[in-house]
Amino acid sequence: MKDIADLISIQVLVDDFYTEVRKDAMLGPVFSAVIKGDWQPHLRQMYDFWNAALFGVPGFRGNPFIKHVPLPISASHFNRWLELFSQAIDRHFEGEVAEDAKKRAGLMAVMFQTKLQAARDVSKIVF
Template identity: 35%
Template structure:
């Protein structure tokens, strides 16, 4: 196990995580069928997002919350979807990394998942 310390570490984490996502029966369909993600564009954004969150590099430009509202209109993104996302994220971290930034990545992901689940539910009630 190694510490989560570099952009390369984030790339490894994100790649392994999305490999799990695409195979997952609970949420994989969002990426494959609903959004039809262009991985060549999506993955670099996720590297930058987590680099910004964990290392303060400010390499991410965008609004992740705003990107999910149109998806939520097509197919409801519900609490159990975020719970599965979080489970796979934590699993990937714990299988590959240790240390303060690994713990921070888990804490930040929990906050993100809870906030997004709440916002997506509120959007559906409008």
């Protein structure tokens, strides 16, 4: 197996990962409630996101955190997301960039969970 090397590698990873997400009993319903029909816009966004995250290629626009705030997700969802993401990487790639992608995904999951909890805690404050 080769390492994640370029946009083509990222497309393979993202496509495989989201194929598994759609079939997953825990994550599938969360995504299908938001993404109706055409997955291509979301997939293109993820290609750009991971291309920027792993290779510093400009092109990603958006605020992923804001889109996750209203979702009914918890730590178990993030754990499952990480599990499927790592499995997708391991099915296709090995090497330094592949390991970096797993590490970055783990850091993002922790950051998102922390920010989501803070946002939910603030929303409970009565002024």
